[in-house]
Amino acid sequence: MDDSTIGVRIRYFRGRALTQRQLADQAGVSVDLVRKLEQGGRQTASIASLQKIARALDVDIADLIGKKQGGVPSTDPDAGIVAIRRALTPVDDLLGAAPDDRSADLDEGRRAVEYAWGAYWTGRYELLTSLLPTGLTQLRATVHAARNGSVAPANELLARMYWVTGCTLVHLGQTDPAFLAIRQALTAAERGDDPLLLATIRGSVAWQLLVQGRYAESRGVALRAAAELEPDGEVAAPHLAAYGSLVLQGATAAGRAQEVPEALALVQTASEVAGRLGADRRDYETYFGPSQVVMQTVDVNVSAERYPEALAAAATMPVRCGLPQASRARHLTDTAVALTRTGKRGRALDTLLDAERVGGADWLKYQTLPKHIVSELLDHDRRLPLRTFARRLGVHA
Template sequence: MDITIGQQIKKFRGSALTQQGLADKSGVSYETIRKLEQGRKGASVTTLKKLARALDVDLADLVGNRYGMPTEDPGAGVVAIREALTSVDDLIGDRPAEPPVSLTDARRTVDYAWGAYWNGRYETLASILPPGIAQLRATAHAAQNNEISTAHELLARMYWVTGCTLVHLGHADPAFVAIRSALSASERGNDPLLAATLRGSVAWQLLVQGRYEESHKVALRAAASVEPAGQVSEQQLSVYGSLVLQGATAAGRDQRVREALDTAAAAREVAARLPGDTKWYECNFGASQVVMQTVDINVSSERYPEAIAAAKDMPNRGAGLTQVSQARHLLDRAQALTRLRKYREAQDLLLTAERVGGRDWSRYQTLMKQIVQELREQERNPALAGLAERIGVRR
């Protein structure tokens, strides 16, 4: 039988805090904590992060979503990624583990990694990232003259996809090492939009850690650095709008709902200047992304009817989103429907999310597991039982 979030809260609370003491320290009501520990209530991400902070544990430990990827290949997996990120070859005089490659091959490696990421193929990433990091690092080190900027920009993008992957696997600390390494590499490049986008990724990682105010400030300061003036490129509009929207999401997670919705409305105005949904610098931005994040703002603030209403504005059923973004949006909608006791509709969306995101992606989605656990208290049918088994939710 899996350990529930309520059991985890009780374990970490131990004898140091009573339920009332945890309520006072976290700002979460005593009644909510009592029901969580009894397994009678689900919790929003915002509530769980408040509890994790009060219990002085990572959210990944509280909800049990820190994943490893055991494999027969000793050069693959989370441990191998961490070792690649923290190489000490320069300190011991060893040569890089991988030889440098041409910029064409380096770009091909980076693009392949991002393609795997956007398709939720985390197990593939666990195999290709360790050698890829070493290869791109060696390439940047060997670059000369006019190749230096490009080589370091490609290295930055490789570190970046590594950080994003580690976040999804619940490893926040090495993820942050990766994104700071990406920022450092980008400083030797010559692309201000890439540098700004990487600061947006820092903001996202801060948000995942529950550092909402810092996330908000980093995102909006990065947005200000590339704010459009006059006629600008589609790339600049897209990066700017994405950063503004990141700031809106952070404000929403911080329960500053009015500010979050106003900022999302500002992002919507930027999106209206674009010909449609875009994907520059590995960031989706456009009307679809604005709707997705508006739903997220409402769900994280437990405004479930408003979330369902906002989802109706999604253009073309989210066709402008990547597969994993579409699937993540379906999870937000499923959570809202679950809290509104529309259990069968929520179940249908979960099954659709699994199909859209793929089974590899679904196995690593804590939110999906939480919703399935809640629904199993209400629904008894083979489809839900089958989904629970496929994603590793057991009684």
């Protein structure tokens, strides 16, 4: 199948089972949208509309937007997607064997976890496919060998390694093993004794549900976890940041579900929490503060196709932006969507080039949204800078 555009994929999945009108009726979108997508008059649509179309076609949204990826070839037999899947599905207990005995002590495990998260936040997903299989195996052995006071911290390290594995797999288009990883992270965190870690991992479960298009469940998981952390008086900054991050996750899910007033109300609550903190923070592998609030405000407005409001929000990003590289690149991509849809195409291209510079080639390789924006821009601009960028993205110019 030629999978260069969303429209081609919609037509392929629709096949002869549904007419364009039947698909539109089942999805709850306009037949004009389906027709324009299939004919190439539009290269993409809101995430909410695409999710409805995917559900009506009985496919994962990742299949529809071209997010599904293949493997990550490597000369190392202990690296890659297959190796990660193997590490996530051990059968030691069925074989009557102990876990691999290459355990790491707690300090070694902590360094491995921190290195993995550093690679994640700089968008180095292919590097992670070589780090994660060994890291998971070693930390499972560490938990198996732990005694007395080391049991809880060993489980917490294992939880954080499962967590970064799940997040990485999402970006590699591997949603099923990603969800397995985050549920295993949750189980390991429950065996620790850090309630903030447990709550933050629940927030990551909510994020994965969001990626799967399960918006109501995503919102519910995030806001239930937030309610359990809601501050009563003065609390430490990490507690406040964890609470604000969960509220913001709930806002994002509400925005994707087109519950815009609720989403904006939750964003306002998160903004007030960020104001209490006064600065961007990173706690429990999660960033929260004024910059994150601006980023998600833009996301909510882009999801609702409120592009002028998205650009107004983007203009308020703090000069000293506290977002990690991957998040900054994603924010720039969302901003480029709003610029494209408001006819500011030159600025949109400049913003995409900034996203490429910030995120790096490895990050960009696993993103589909920039490709869709470039496809739209090519309908209006065939000059060399855009065509050169399109070639780098693998978009036919």
